[in-house]
Amino acid sequence: xxxxxxxxxxxxxxxxxxxxxxxxxxxxxxxxxxxxxxxxxxxxxxxxxxxxxxxxxxxxxxxxxxxxxxxxxxxxxxxxxxxxxxxxxxxxxxxxxxxxxxxxxxxxxxxxxxxxxxxxxxxxxxxxxxxxxxxxxxxxxxxxxxxxxxxxxxxxxxxxxxxxxxxxxxxxxxxxxxxxxxxxxxxxxxxxxxxxxxxxxxxxxxxxxxxxxxxxxxxxxxxxxxxxxxxxxxxxxxxxxxxxxxxxxxxxxxx
Amino acid sequence: xxxxxxxxxxxxxxxxxxxxxxxxxxxxxxxxxxxxxxxxxxxxxxxxxxxxxxxxxxxxxxxxxxxxxxxxxxxxxxxxxxxxxxxxxxxxxxxxxxxxxxxxxxxxxxxxxxxxxxxxxxxxxxxxxxxxxxxxxxxxxxxxxxxxxxxxxxxxxxxxxxxxxxxxxxxxxxxxxxxxxxxxxxxxxxxxxxxxxxxxxxxxxxxxxxxxxxxxxxxxxxxxxxxxxxxxxxxxxxxxxxxxxxxxxxxxxxx
Numbered sequence: 001x002x003x004x005x006x007x008x009x010x011x012x013x014x015x016x017x018x019x020x021x022x023x024x025x026x027x028x029x030x031x032x033x034x035x036x037x038x039x040x041x042x043x044x045x046x047x048x049x050x051x052x053x054x055x056x057x058x059x060x061x062x063x064x065x066x067x068x069x070x071x072x073x074x075x076x077x078x079x080x081x082x083x084x085x086x087x088x089x090x091x092x093x094x095x096x097x098x099x100x101x102x103x104x105x106x107x108x109x110x111x112x113x114x115x116x117x118x119x120x121x122x123x124x125x126x127x128x129x130x131x132x133x134x135x136x137x138x139x140x141x142x143x144x145x146x147x148x149x150x151x152x153x154x155x156x157x158x159x160x161x162x163x164x165x166x167x168x169x170x171x172x173x174x175x176x177x178x179x180x181x182x183x184x185x186x187x188x189x190x191x192x193x194x195x196x197x198x199x200x201x202x203x204x205x206x207x208x209x210x211x212x213x214x215x216x217x218x219x220x221x222x223x224x225x226x227x228x229x230x231x232x233x234x235x236x237x238x239x240x241x242x243x244x245x246x247x248x249x250x251x252x253x254x255x
Numbered sequence: 256x257x258x259x260x261x262x263x264x265x266x267x268x269x270x271x272x273x274x275x276x277x278x279x280x281x282x283x284x285x286x287x288x289x290x291x292x293x294x295x296x297x298x299x300x301x302x303x304x305x306x307x308x309x310x311x312x313x314x315x316x317x318x319x320x321x322x323x324x325x326x327x328x329x330x331x332x333x334x335x336x337x338x339x340x341x342x343x344x345x346x347x348x349x350x351x352x353x354x355x356x357x358x359x360x361x362x363x364x365x366x367x368x369x370x371x372x373x374x375x376x377x378x379x380x381x382x383x384x385x386x387x388x389x390x391x392x393x394x395x396x397x398x399x400x401x402x403x404x405x406x407x408x409x410x411x412x413x414x415x416x417x418x419x420x421x422x423x424x425x426x427x428x429x430x431x432x433x434x435x436x437x438x439x440x441x442x443x444x445x446x447x448x449x450x451x452x453x454x455x456x457x458x459x460x461x462x463x464x465x466x467x468x469x470x471x472x473x474x475x476x477x478x479x480x481x482x483x484x485x486x487x488x489x490x491x492x493x494x495x496x497x498x499x500x501x502x503x504x505x506x507x508x509x510x
Contacts (some may be wrong), residue, residue, distance in 0.1 A: 117374045119408070126398075126408045142420045143381075153374070153381045157420040161412035165397045 002216070002254055004190030005030055006181065006209065009041040009055070011200035011223015012244050016147055019058045020222055022245030027060060029248050033255070036188040040068045040181065040197075042139035042174040042204060044111030044155065045090040048072050068184045070138035070174030071096040074109050077136060077173060083107040086128045088121050088158070089138070090114050106131075110162065110170070111138035112155040122158065129166035135159070139174035141204055145224040175201075176208020185214075198247045202229040202237065210235040218247045257471070257509055259445030260285055261436065261464065264296040264310070266455035266478015267499050271402055274313045275477055277500030282315060284503050288510070291443040295323045295436065295452075297394035297429040297459060299366030299410065300345040303327050323439045325393035325429030326351040329364050332391060332428060338362040341383045343376050343413070344393070345369050361386075365417065365425070366393040367410040377413065384421035390414070394429035396459055400479040430456075431463020440469075453502045457484040457492065465490040473502045 007013065013023045030037060039062060043051065048069045055062060071093055078085055084103040087094060089111040097109070108125045129135055140156035159170050174180055185195050192213040199205020200223030209217040219230055219237035222244070230240045241247050262268065268278045285292060294317060298306065303324045310317060326348055333340055339358040342349060344366035352364070363380045384390055395411035414425050429435055440450050447468040454460020455478030464472040474485055474492035477499070485495045496502050 113374075115374045117377070119368075119370045119372045122372070122412075123408050126412075127405065130406060142422075150382065151385060153378045153416070153420050157377075157381075157416035160419040161408070161416040164415040165408050165412040167397075 001194060002035070002196050002251055003194040004036045004038070004185060004188055004196075005251060006038050006040050006184055006195060006197045006214070007244070008175075008197075008199035008201065008205050009039055009051075010043055011145060011225070012198060012220055013039075013055070013060060014058050015145070015223060019060070020243060022243060024059045026244045026248035030251065033252055035251070036190055038066055038068060038184040038188055040175060040184050042070060042141055042201075044070055044093055044138045044174070045114065046092045047096045050092065065187060068180065068187075070111065070180070073173040073180060073183070074111075074136055074138055075100070077171075078107060078109075081105065081107065081134070083134065085109045085136075086125055086133060088113050088116065088125050090116060106133040107136050108133050108162065109136045109138065110155055110159050112141075112144065113158070117153075117158050122161065126162055126165050129162060129168055135162060135166070135168045135170040137170040137172045137174075139204065140170065140172050141201065143224060151224065151226075175199075175204040176211060178212035181209055181212040181214065196238075196251060198244060198251075200225045203233045206237045207233040207235055210238075218250065220244060220247055256449060257290070257451050257506055258449040259291045259293070259440060259443055259451075260506060261293050261295050261439055261450060261452045261469075262499070263430075263452075263454035263456065263460050264294055264306075265298050266400060266480070267453060267475055268294075268310075268315060269313050270400070270478060274315070275498060277498060279314045281499045281503035285506065288507055290506070291445055293321055293323060293439040293443055295430060295439050297325060297396055297456075299325055299348055299393045299429070300369065301347045302351045305347065320442060323435065323442075325366065325435070328428040328435060328438070329366075329391055329393055330355070332426075333362060333364075336360065336362065336389070338389065340364045340391075341380055341388060343368050343371065343380050345371060361388040362391050363388050363417065364391045364393065365410055365414050367396075367399065368413070372408075372413050377416065381417055381420050384417060384423055390417060390421070390423045390425040392425040392427045392429075394459065395425065395427050396456065398479060406479065430454075430459040431466065433467035436464055436467040436469065451493075451506060453499060455480045458488045461492045462488040462490055465493075473505065475499060475502055 141154040143151040146152035197209035216238040392414040396409040398406040401407035452464035471493040
């Protein structure tokens with residue numbers, strides 16, 4: 001019996017600066033039917049607060065407790081591990097790390113830095129790693145759908161570059177980290193077996209959720225979806241549907 | 256019976272802008288004893304011609320036929336495969352590719368681009384790859400010894416980034432490509448079993464040469480060598496010596 005739904009944001013709820021057709025309405029229908037919802041995103045180009053403001057403008061009013069971001073998870077990780085960050089992140093995300101106390105231990109934190117992925121930043125991060133810093137990946141996504149509608153290099157490529165050169169393995173905090181899915185489900189007291197994930201990334205969202213133990217995961221053919229994605233990663237999606245509206249239909253039909 | 260010697264350049268012959276102690280003299284001694292020599296470098300921050308000029312200033316006068324560079328190998332590859340390059344290389348190397356005819360087929364060519372490793376260049380290369388271009392790595396070295404004496408990110412990190420995001424596997428043209436070693440040996444009619452390699456990179460120079468079938472490979476404790484390198488990669492070096500002078504002593508003692 002499905003009781004909880006985890007929803008990706010970019011490519012599922014919105015695309016660029018507009019909500020996807022039927023998406024906001026689908027969220028409303030799921031809510032109305034008594035399902036618990038959490039939003040789990042690997043977007044790392046803005047702070048959690050800015051993302052909430054952006055969602056409100058699109059007509060999606062959610063509270064800070066309903067949204068799970070890798071930036072927040074990284075801040076929590078740094079506090080728990082008493083470490084100071086060496087940031088390779090987008091300028092819009094940097095303030096998520098303001099006010100952390102200075103520590104001797106260091107951790108390189110890599111997000112989708114956009115144009116801040118330059119040699120100077122990456123080499124500084126590499127040198128911190130060989131001097132003993134941990135490597136923290138906000139996400140390891142290969143690509144994202146860029147503003148021009150085409151795929152662009154995402155953080156995962158640069159995380160892999162630093163792993164290759166330093167010999168270290170990154171701790172991934174966002175999807176597909178089982179801890180990330182588990183934190184979102186735990187916040188709504190929903191066990192893995194009663195949960196479904198809906199996403200446009202067949203690897204991080206769908207295969208990731210199923211590997212983390214969720215009962216079901218739906219792939220939508222919006223956002224970064226490309227033909228053939230449903231068979232590209234293991235495990236494959238429970239089913240593949242046109243968009244979030246169709247995903248809501250499928251979920252509600254199961255009840 | 257050793258008849259041919261392959262020598263790495265940076266970290267073996269020179270370091271920064273000066274020849275290493277005893278290195279030029281060691282090359283002279285190997286020559287005098289009738290050994291055939293070729294210089295095989297993964298340096299991709301300058302054209303072959305500029306590198307020859309630089310070596311001459313350090314007191315090493317060699318001909319264009321004695322020097323093997325990945326840039327030259329890439330130019331040959333592009334000609335053989337009737338492809339035009341999408342360059343991610345250092346500005347000083349770019350002119351190595353001048354004058355190639357325009358072709359429909361494209362190949363992304365990645366060298367040690369230094370500050371030209373920025374998001375714009377890397378994302379342009381990524382998009383060419385998903386549009387069908389081949390991926391050519393001049394080298395896949397993890398690190399190099401930078402001008403300040405510390406290790407810095409080398410081309411391999413960025414090649415790995417592009418492989419991860421595009422799902423393609425790079426064709427590596429420089430060391431440890433067996434074809435690269437073979438081309439240098441073939442140019443002096445020296446079979447693999449009569450050849451020795453001397454380098455400071457335990458992975459690309461030493462393990463690479465042994466995997467390519469060379470009889471022996473010596474690791475020198477100069478350049479990018481770090482303690483423990485002799486046991487870090489398989490196969491391990493035939494022996495590890497202080498520098499090129501000691502390598503020449505070892506080689507001459509075998510005869």
